[in-house]
Amino acid sequence: MEPVLTVENVSKTYTKGKTRTEALKKVSFSVNEGETIAVIGESGAGKSTLLNLLGLIDEPSEGTYSVRGKDTSLMSDKDKALLRNKEFGFILQEYGLVDYLTVEENISIPLEYSDEKPDRKKRGKRIQSILETLGIKDKMKEQAGMLSGGQRQRVAIARALINNPGIVLADEPTSALDEKTKSEMIEMLLRFQKESGSMLIVVTHDSAVAERMGRTLRFENGTLTEDVKNA
Numbered sequence: 001m002e003p004v005l006t007v008e009n010v011s012k013t014y015t016k017g018k019t020r021t022e023a024l025k026k027v028s029f030s031v032n033e034g035e036t037i038a039v040i041g042e043s044g045a046g047k048s049t050l051l052n053l054l055g056l057i058d059e060p061s062e063g064t065y066s067v068r069g070k071d072t073s074l075m076s077d078k079d080k081a082l083l084r085n086k087e088f089g090f091i092l093q094e095y096g097l098v099d100y101l102t103v104e105e106n107i108s109i110p111l112e113y114s115d116e117k118p119d120r121k122k123r124g125k126r127i128q129s130i131l132e133t134l135g136i137k138d139k140m141k142e143q144a145g146m147l148s149g150g151q152r153q154r155v156a157i158a159r160a161l162i163n164n165p166g167i168v169l170a171d172e173p174t175s176a177l178d179e180k181t182k183s184e185m186i187e188m189l190l191r192f193q194k195e196s197g198s199m200l201i202v203v204t205h206d207s208a209v210a211e212r213m214g215r216t217l218r219f220e221n222g223t224l225t226e227d228v229k230n231a
């Protein structure tokens with residue numbers, strides 16, 4: 001089976017004036033269909049940088065990143081944007097919700113960019129069913145800015161999953177949650193992953209979250225220092 005994601009000798013250097021930061025150094029690994037991965041490491045280790053590269057939000061300075069065998073450096077910006085919208089679902093650290101829009105409108109954003117645009121009625125049904133699973137269906141018409149932290153996080157999950165992405169990338173998705181909501185949220189992501197056979201890659205500080213994933217990648221100062229299957 002060919003890996004879905006292949007990272008080969010990837011480095012990422014940020015240059016700001018005279019300061020160069022090597023955020024990732026010669027990182028190599030690959031990910032197969034259906035894998036669940038925890039990305040761990042100290043603050044500044046390069047975890048968010050890695051997630052941005054994987055999600056085609058940013059590009060490597062050196063090395064090769066391929067998605068389903070295709071070298072992403074050979075793709076046009078347009079092809080990358082299409083691939084990103086088709087394959088990836090993001091849950092960002094600050095959720096990235098638009099406060100003045102309703103829950104429904106926030107969740108609809110990725111559908112606007114999708115090539116397969118569902119009609120209004122179908123779309124409404126899809127949003128309703130995903131909110132029902134997440135236990136916030138009654139909030140559909142409320143402004144995102146009016147919700148609690150845990151509810152906002154659920155909306156961010158709903159938005160990430162609405163396109164049925166093959167690859168879900170989450171950057172510390174549980175950092176703002178209490179223990180109970182945290183484990184509910186991880187189980188929800190794992191359930192989606194299982195049902196849809198998608199991949200789940202989660203950056204986390206939390207060992208309880210990391211232990212629920214099938215594999216752990218540890219980063220130290222931009223270097224991948226550990227790549228282990230979890231028991």
Ligand SMILES: Nc1ncnc2c1ncn2[C@@H]1O[C@H](COP(=O)(O)OP(=O)(O)O)[C@@H](O)[C@H]1O
Pocket residue numbers: 014015016021022023041042043044045046047048049050
């Ligand atoms: N846009 C940027 N410009 C310059 N330096 C950056 C940028 N983003 C991240 N860095 C630096 O790269 C290193 C890795 O950052 P990051 O990937 O955000 O780490 P983590 O998510 O593990 O905390 C840090 O030293 C950080 O300051």
Ligand SMILES: [Mg+2]
Pocket residue numbers: 047048049171
């Ligand atoms: Mg980070």
